[in-house]
Amino acid sequence: MRLSILGPEQRQVTMDILQVAKRAKVSTATVSRVLNGSTNVREKTSAHVRRVIAELNYIPNRNARNLRVGRTRLFGLIVSDINNSFFPELIDAFESHAAEQGIEVIFTHTNYDLTRLHNCVRRMIDRNVDAIAVMTSEVDEKSLKQAITARIPLVLLNQREFEGKYPNVVVEYATGFEEALEHLQVLGHHDIGFIAGPNSLNSAVRRKEAFQAALRHHGLRERPKWIVVGDMRVEGGRIAMETLLSQKSRPTAVLASNDLMAMGALQAAHAASIRVPEDISIIGFDDLPVAGMMYPPLTTMRLPRREIAARAFANLQTQLLGETVPARPPIQSRLVVRESTAPPAMRTRSI
Amino acid sequence: MRLSILGPEQRQVTMDILQVAKRAKVSTATVSRVLNGSTNVREKTSAHVRRVIAELNYIPNRNARNLRVGRTRLFGLIVSDINNSFFPELIDAFESHAAEQGIEVIFTHTNYDLTRLHNCVRRMIDRNVDAIAVMTSEVDEKSLKQAITARIPLVLLNQREFEGKYPNVVVEYATGFEEALEHLQVLGHHDIGFIAGPNSLNSAVRRKEAFQAALRHHGLRERPKWIVVGDMRVEGGRIAMETLLSQKSRPTAVLASNDLMAMGALQAAHAASIRVPEDISIIGFDDLPVAGMMYPPLTTMRLPRREIAARAFANLQTQLLGETVPARPPIQSRLVVRESTAPPAMRTRSI
DNA sequence: AGGATTAATGTAAAGGATTACAATTCGCCT
DNA sequence: AGGCGAATTGTAATCCTTTACATTAATCCT
Numbered sequence: 001m002r003l004s005i006l007g008p009e010q011r012q013v014t015m016d017i018l019q020v021a022k023r024a025k026v027s028t029a030t031v032s033r034v035l036n037g038s039t040n041v042r043e044k045t046s047a048h049v050r051r052v053i054a055e056l057n058y059i060p061n062r063n064a065r066n067l068r069v070g071r072t073r074l075f076g077l078i079v080s081d082i083n084n085s086f087f088p089e090l091i092d093a094f095e096s097h098a099a100e101q102g103i104e105v106i107f108t109h110t111n112y113d114l115t116r117l118h119n120c121v122r123r124m125i126d127r128n129v130d131a132i133a134v135m136t137s138e139v140d141e142k143s144l145k146q147a148i149t150a151r152i153p154l155v156l157l158n159q160r161e162f163e164g165k166y167p168n169v170v171v172e173y174a175t176g177f178e179e180a181l182e183h184l185q186v187l188g189h190h191d192i193g194f195i196a197g198p199n200s201l202n203s204a205v206r207r208k209e210a211f212q213a214a215l216r217h218h219g220l221r222e223r224p225k226w227i228v229v230g231d232m233r234v235e236g237g238r239i240a241m242e243t244l245l246s247q248k249s250r251p252t253a254v255l256a257s258n259d260l261m262a263m264g265a266l267q268a269a270h271a272a273s274i275r276v277p278e279d280i281s282i283i284g285f286d287d288l289p290v291a292g293m294m295y296p297p298l299t300t301m302r303l304p305r306r307e308i309a310a311r312a313f314a315n316l317q318t319q320l321l322g323e324t325v326p327a328r329p330p331i332q333s334r335l336v337v338r339e340s341t342a343p344p345a346m347r348t349r350s351i
Numbered sequence: 352m353r354l355s356i357l358g359p360e361q362r363q364v365t366m367d368i369l370q371v372a373k374r375a376k377v378s379t380a381t382v383s384r385v386l387n388g389s390t391n392v393r394e395k396t397s398a399h400v401r402r403v404i405a406e407l408n409y410i411p412n413r414n415a416r417n418l419r420v421g422r423t424r425l426f427g428l429i430v431s432d433i434n435n436s437f438f439p440e441l442i443d444a445f446e447s448h449a450a451e452q453g454i455e456v457i458f459t460h461t462n463y464d465l466t467r468l469h470n471c472v473r474r475m476i477d478r479n480v481d482a483i484a485v486m487t488s489e490v491d492e493k494s495l496k497q498a499i500t501a502r503i504p505l506v507l508l509n510q511r512e513f514e515g516k517y518p519n520v521v522v523e524y525a526t527g528f529e530e531a532l533e534h535l536q537v538l539g540h541h542d543i544g545f546i547a548g549p550n551s552l553n554s555a556v557r558r559k560e561a562f563q564a565a566l567r568h569h570g571l572r573e574r575p576k577w578i579v580v581g582d583m584r585v586e587g588g589r590i591a592m593e594t595l596l597s598q599k600s601r602p603t604a605v606l607a608s609n610d611l612m613a614m615g616a617l618q619a620a621h622a623a624s625i626r627v628p629e630d631i632s633i634i635g636f637d638d639l640p641v642a643g644m645m646y647p648p649l650t651t652m653r654l655p656r657r658e659i660a661a662r663a664f665a666n667l668q669t670q671l672l673g674e675t676v677p678a679r680p681p682i683q684s685r686l687v688v689r690e691s692t693a694p695p696a697m698r699t700r701s702i
Numbered sequence: 703a704g705g706a707t708t709a710a711t712g713t714a715a716a717g718g719a720t721t722a723c724a725a726t727t728c729g730c731c732t
Numbered sequence: 733a734g735g736c737g738a739a740t741t742g743t744a745a746t747c748c749t750t751t752a753c754a755t756t757a758a759t760c761c762t
Binding site for chain 2: 739740741742743744746747748750
Binding site for chain 3: 365367
């Protein structure tokens with residue numbers, strides 16, 4: 001199938017601002033002013049020019065404009081993994097903020113690989129983006145340096161070790177865990193397990209610490225046997241939950257370091273004919289889009305993704321304006337109560 | 352927090368190709384040739400220039416280049432909904448093909464709204480993209496016309512009504528359904544239900560037709576009561592499944608028009624204490640990333656998303672080269688067997 | 703009405719690369 | 733050494749806008 005984009009007769013002159021100017025009998029400067037909404041042009045002239053523009057289907061050449069203005073109105077967005085459903089909403093939100101300002105976004109993902117991060121940043125720079133949001137879970141300074149030497153504003157996502165050095169959107173895990181423990185305690189739980197992630201992962205250790213702190217704050221004892229490690233994926237959650245369930249004394253509620261592992265935990269419970277939430281309560285973390293679609297719908301903790309995106313975007317804009325980015329309180333995680341939590345079943349207390 | 356991007360002392364001349372040329376003691380033409388990998392430059396010169404480029408941290412101005420060359424090496428990608436997990440893999444694949452060719456992708460989503468489609472196309476054109484892939488489930492000609500008048504190559508996803516008019520990546524639902532029925536028949540099923548989507552949705556009616564055709568081909572009777580309509584979401588699937596399960600005579604296997612409804616069906620079965628797959632088999636469509644994470648992992652049909660992306664991308668490239676796009680056989684859906692299907696339970700045959 | 707302001711428009715110089723064409727230089731041969 | 737063709741390199745025009753500055757038109761005020 002061949003779609004002739006150029007009709008055969010088209011001996012057509014390139015359609016540029018000069019054509020419009022001629023046809024409208026004004027100068028290119030005036031056309032340009034109309035295009036850019038300058039106020040210094042009579043309404044009558046402006047209307048006329050706009051009519052001609054529409055007539056000719058004139059579309060300004062963005063490259064010429066950008067070249068002249070020295071900005072591309074293009075932002076780069078780098079995420080860990082577009083297939084991780086945490087990110088699409090973040091991307092979406094970032095993108096719509098950009099669209100509102102007539103800014104376009106190109107984005108790439110690193111697949112959790114720092115080598116790829118380096119390339120991603122490089123590509124963004126080669127594209128002459130105006131600013132870059134690096135919303136990945138891990139980051140290395142070498143990659144970031146490139147942007148710095150190219151004088152391109154950056155913003156990171158919750159990279160505590162770079163705090164003060166690079167602009168950063170800071171996220172608070174504690175609040176969600178405090179709310180979760182509060183919720184469980186009110187329901188009557190005292191025996192609470194945790195499916196942690198590997199210690200090699202930054203965010204995983206932070207979550208575990210937040211869990212432990214929240215336990216203490218609620219006057220609950222930490223039981224080492226009730227903290228098991230999973231691989232942050234469904235399978236790991238299932239295995240971890242099996243370990244937990246196989247113990248002589250079991251917790252009545254289990255938190256997981258992310259929703260995928262909570263899903264696995266749910267499955268392990270099903271497989272063992274343990275009802276959720278009647279026999280055991282489960283809480284996840286992330287509030288992935290699927291969380292509400294599980295059986296039962298999963299109580300979980302949520303990082304407000306749209307807010308993260310909004311703040312990252314605003315941060316970059318502020319930097320571009322040359323203004324000081326005001327310090328902002330961390331973005332807080334919140335508990336989202338659904339149906340995987342309920343009062344514990346009556347039975348002998350395990351302590 | 353204020354990160355000074357420009358150090359205070361930086362009274363720096365804009366770093367352009369001329370600076371590089373001076374420093375390397377060659378002309379800008381030579382630098383440009385090195386930059387673009389022209390063969391007509393002595394290896395020694397080339398190496399020297401590259402060294403200087405690296406030394407000066409010179410990054411070419413993409414706008415100037417694009418302006419001169421008349422191409423942006425930017426493609427537009429429009430999808431229905433980035434939060435629908437069908438799309439991220441498609442986006443990913445499209446993007447990596449592009450990256451290989453030094454092409455960047457900007458993308459937007461319509462949220463299934465044709466008004467937004469119009470804007471999306473418009474934005475792409477305003478950005479002077481070289482080509483646009485419109486990978487949405489619905490499409491209207493008015494939106495597409497914009498691209499045509501702007502002489503920008505397009506490619507659509509499975510829009511049969513525009514076939515022959517616009518380049519199109521065609522997808523075949525039939526194969527998947529034939530394989531699914533084959534699979535069920537081999538397992539011993541004869542009584543097969545279907546959770547359809549609304550008739551207002553193109554893809555939903557196609558899937559239903561494919562199901563009906565496959566039924567016929569396998570010599571199975573269609574039972575109108577066993578075809579129920581859902582809203583293509585989890586909740587609709589659950590309700591539809593409840594309807595199906597409430598009938599005096601039930602199918603032993605149920606196909607759903609998409610995975611979300613299959614998830615709902617799974618939940619309805621759990622809630623009614625009907626085991627899957629022992630008591631009833633369930634098959635979805637789409638092979639969303641969650642399909643394998645369900646309990647039990649869902650047997651489903653898969654549209655090869657990476658292949659769709661690859662073909663769409665290749666199609667656009669071919670058009671840009673001014674070549675004829677060869678007709679290609681439709682992309683086939685395939686059955687992915689997991690654990691939600693098994694032989695039917697022994698019981699009185701219902702026919 | 704006429705001069706002083708102010709508003710609207712026009713002219714032409716960037717902006718930073720690519721590339722046709724012209725000018726050199728190189729390598730090789732006699 | 734001198735000459736020729738091929739391989740390199742250089743010069744300068746070009747891509748299309750924006751915008752500083754100059755110019756002209758409109759408006760106001762006495």
